[in-house]
Amino acid sequence: MLTVRPVRTADLPAIEKMAVESGIGVTSLPNSRERLFERIQQSVSSFEHEAVADTSDEYYMFVLEQHGSVVGTASISASAGFDEPFYSYRSETFVHASRTLKVNNRVHVLNMCHDLTGQTQLCGFFLDSAMPAVAGELLSRARLMYIAAERERFGRRIIAEMQGIHDEAGQSPFWDAIGRRFFNMDFVQVEQAFATHSKTFIAELMPNYPIYVPLLPDEAQHSIGQIHPAFELPCQLLTREGFEADNYIDIFDGGAVLTADVDRLETLMRNDVLPVEVSASLPLQAKECLISNEHSIDFAATIARVAEVGGVLFINPDAAKALGVQSGDRVRVAYPHESSQGVAA
Template structure:
């Protein structure tokens, strides 16, 4: 059975493998052993704290596991840019008008900002490509069930950066048109700098004045707000939740930044908590649904058959073991986006 649980230090080799496989531009899953170990340690510490009053620097990393093998990972950053501003471009329209010439032009511009600093951030998503769509849904939405069960730890708004357009050689048309002119660095080089150094270099080197989009090369203009093919599956899952591509794009590759209200996400709106009863034989109306316990360091989520009868969730012993539940416990239940048979 596929399950989602908090990351452990022993998962580092598997996380390294996925960081390599995720490819270029995924700075939230860096191909850097030291940084990955640091993030795992941050996550272990965050999960071990049973009560956190306000959202802060907590970082939660989850893994997707089957038969002891780690097949995916996803994270929550409780407060994007907690220690430094979280930079992005805000997409805006400037109006240039002349009454004398009877000219009124609307011009698309990009303004560097840190409007998104402090928001909850979903990041570091990767699932092995051979897995069925339901596995990606389980991993993506398990994070949201954790937020639902620990609502006091997280803020009101949530964001997710989508990887922008670049080719196999690491050439990003958006970066080449803007960032490279100020950094004199290739996209791959700046990605490593982003992982290894303070993010203040963005403010130090990138232009603080508006970027007039019509002055950019066509290829760069077309890349604005676009999503790399490898992120299409995770993007669709988030859009199904209620995320939208708002007025923000990634400052490096121009990829879309999705935003949403946490409490209006479908997983949070539709999930319910029920007392649990474990039965060897489930009622006929049992259906595959997404389930999780309400724990922190022992958090677990899985797709299992469940029957909710008279306010009680009935699950079988396999599901109870996977979720660390027993009769009399509490379980979160929410319907699936992908209607497929459970493991």
């Protein structure tokens, strides 16, 4: 059975392997044993906090487990850029006009900003390529189930950076057109620096003036707001939730930054907390749903066939074991998206 739970220190070797396999662009999953261990320890500490008055530097890392093996990971940063600004490019339009020449031109520009600093961020998503789409949905949505259960820990707005366009050699047309001119570093090198060092180098080296998009090479212009094929699944899952591409893009590869109102996400709007009844024989109306327990340290989520009867949620023993619940406990159930035919559609 597929189960999502908080990361443990013992998961470090599996997380290291995924960091290597994730390749270029997933800076929230750095290929550094030391940094990964720090992330895991930060996550363990965050889950152990019983209550958080305000969002701060809490970081929640989850893993997807199948038959005792870790096959995926995804995280939540309670406050993006809590200790350092969260940089991005804001896409804007400048108007250049001359009444004398009767010219009025609207020009696309990019302005470096940290408008998104302090917003809750979904990050660190990685799933074994052999896993089915339903596993990706469970891994992605389980984070939202945790937010629903621990709403006070997170902010009003939420963001997710999508990996931008680059080739197998790590060449990014957006980076080559802008960043390389100020850093004199390859895209791969700057991604590694971003994942393992302080982010102050961005403010120190990147231009503070607007970037006029028409002056960029065509390939760089076409890459703005585009998403790497490897991120199509997480992008589809988040779009189905209600995330939208906003006027922000990643400062390095130009990938889209998705944003949303936390309380207007599908999973948060369409879930119930119900007492559970464990039964080996489920009612005929049972259907696959996403369910999670109401624990924090021992949070768990899975997808299983359930049936609601008279305000009670019937689940089978395997699901109860995965969630660590028994009859009489309360669980949270999220229903299939309105646009879906099933939980994995």
